[in-house]
Amino acid sequence: MIESKPSQKEQVAAVFGRAAPTYDRTGRFRYFGHRLVAAVGLVPGARVLDIAAGRGAILFPAAEQMGPDGKVVGIDLSEPMVKLTAADIQRQRLTQAEIFCMDAERLTFDPASFDAVFCGFSIQYFPKLDQTLTEFRRMLRPGGVLAVSAWGQGDPRWARLQKLRRRYGIGESLGNTRLRQPSDLESVLRKSGFEPVTVWTDEAEFTFESETEWWEDLWASGPRAGLEQLASDTLAHFKREAFECLQELRGPNGFTEQRQAIFGRGVNP
Numbered sequence: 001m002i003e004s005k006p007s008q009k010e011q012v013a014a015v016f017g018r019a020a021p022t023y024d025r026t027g028r029f030r031y032f033g034h035r036l037v038a039a040v041g042l043v044p045g046a047r048v049l050d051i052a053a054g055r056g057a058i059l060f061p062a063a064e065q066m067g068p069d070g071k072v073v074g075i076d077l078s079e080p081m082v083k084l085t086a087a088d089i090q091r092q093r094l095t096q097a098e099i100f101c102m103d104a105e106r107l108t109f110d111p112a113s114f115d116a117v118f119c120g121f122s123i124q125y126f127p128k129l130d131q132t133l134t135e136f137r138r139m140l141r142p143g144g145v146l147a148v149s150a151w152g153q154g155d156p157r158w159a160r161l162q163k164l165r166r167r168y169g170i171g172e173s174l175g176n177t178r179l180r181q182p183s184d185l186e187s188v189l190r191k192s193g194f195e196p197v198t199v200w201t202d203e204a205e206f207t208f209e210s211e212t213e214w215w216e217d218l219w220a221s222g223p224r225a226g227l228e229q230l231a232s233d234t235l236a237h238f239k240r241e242a243f244e245c246l247q248e249l250r251g252p253n254g255f256t257e258q259r260q261a262i263f264g265r266g267v268n269p
Contacts, residue, residue, distance in 0.1 A: 009077060009103070012125050012174050015225045016054070017080040022220035023055045025213070026206045032149055032261045033057030033120055035202055039263065040147045042066050046115040049139055050074040051104045052122035056085045062118070063097040073109070074099035105132050112141045119148045121261075123188075125174060133192035140268040146194055150179040152201055152260035161245040168238045170218075170226030185264040194266025202261045209254040211243045 006014065016023070024030060037058055042048060044067045050059045053074030062072045074097070076082050082101045089097050102108065104119075104126065117136045126132040136146055154162055179185050182199040189197045208214040218227060227235060249255045 008127050013077040017078040019220050019224050020080040020084055025217045025220050028206050028259055029057035031204055034061045036147055036149055036263055037061040037065055040145055045069040048072040049114045049117045051119040052076055053099055054081050058118045058120045059097055063094050068096050070096050072097045075102040107135055111138050114139050116145045121149050123148055137193055137268050144268045146266045148264045150185055150262045152262045155258040158257055164241055164245055170223050174225050182262050185262050189264050189266040195269055197266045199264045203258055205256050205258050207254045207256045211246050
């Protein structure tokens, strides 16, 4: 019997499920999650939907900003992500937050039931982005806000290592949409009917203390998908070459990388 190949969404859910226990080792998702929530300016008592919530990089700062009178609902396609984040919610006793395993293309909430919808660093994984953004808009009340983020341009100091990763096929291979410029994100938001649309960038530096910490971070994020496709000897070759590339980036505290985030904010007319 010929086994059917998993769908793109099934692959995404599986890869991030395996990455869930060690996800966001550097804290970059948490950092930019806080920044995006702060930029939107949620009011106490608001209802918020966090799409592809992962380990709560947006969910937790949103819950904190709104207070106990608000409500933030997270969804994610990965069951391990949902279970771990649900445990964190319970541990922190956040009665205003909850998370479910749900497909973002088939949201089961009532239309116009949220004041804000967030989606952090995940819109590139949706096979039908236009349809998905329309679904997000359906969830918003009139005047409600969609806030999303995507990764921008890479750190030029890391260009040699990024080229090596591409040569081995290690990158965001699970993603369908490339949104590397602010104009790309602005275009898809306007096309989906959001108006007005505001797009801006934010940057921050993150440091890996050692080569091993960088290597573990690869396995705890999207590039894991590419690593898992390599034969063991090829993987060993890549690791050795990558560690050699890292030496030219070594600083007093380790290996520092500048990360750029593209933020987009659109209003449901």
